[in-house]
Amino acid sequence: xxxxxxxxxxxxxxxxxxxxxxxxxxxxxxxxxxxxxxxxxxxxxxxxxxxxxxxxxxxxxxxxxxxxxxxxxxx
Amino acid sequence: xxxxxxxxxxxxxxxxxxxxxxxxxxxxxxxxxxxxxxxxxxxxxxxxxxxxxxxxxxxxxxxxxxxxxxxxxxx
Numbered sequence: 001x002x003x004x005x006x007x008x009x010x011x012x013x014x015x016x017x018x019x020x021x022x023x024x025x026x027x028x029x030x031x032x033x034x035x036x037x038x039x040x041x042x043x044x045x046x047x048x049x050x051x052x053x054x055x056x057x058x059x060x061x062x063x064x065x066x067x068x069x070x071x072x073x074x075x
Numbered sequence: 076x077x078x079x080x081x082x083x084x085x086x087x088x089x090x091x092x093x094x095x096x097x098x099x100x101x102x103x104x105x106x107x108x109x110x111x112x113x114x115x116x117x118x119x120x121x122x123x124x125x126x127x128x129x130x131x132x133x134x135x136x137x138x139x140x141x142x143x144x145x146x147x148x149x150x
Binding site for chain 2: 010011013015016019021023030032034035036049050051053054055057058059060061062064065067068069071072
């Protein structure tokens with residue numbers, strides 16, 4: 001029983017043609033899913049490639065975004 | 076040939092005991108890896124669960140962090 005969190009305007013985030021970031025709820029816990037999707041019979045379905053982060057893990061990633069950006073830009 | 080980007084202080088980010096966010100370089104392109112690791116013979120090795128984002132995809136995720144946070148916090 002997995003369902004989308006309600007009232008989440010702007011979600012899912014389309015990262016590329018087949019990648020999405022979204023928030024879901026599983027067993028009463030919210031998760032941030034960063035995942036590849038594939039098309040089956042006209043529907044986009046979640047694929048294997050991806051990761052589901054806890055709110056704490058997402059928050060840590062968010063707080064580290066500047067360090068990551070720096071490493072991406074470094075000569 | 077995958078190597079860590081140099082001069083990336085603060086990386087890898089430890090998201091949990093077995094999850095890391097890091098920047099690597101593959102064929103001249105940098106990637107943000109958000110991935111699970113496992114221990115083998117005392118070494119932490121990257122596992123299958125995870126995703127490697129392009130700088131553009133990471134940037135989009137970063138710019139969407141407030142929307143995601145909002146969905147995580149929504150009643």
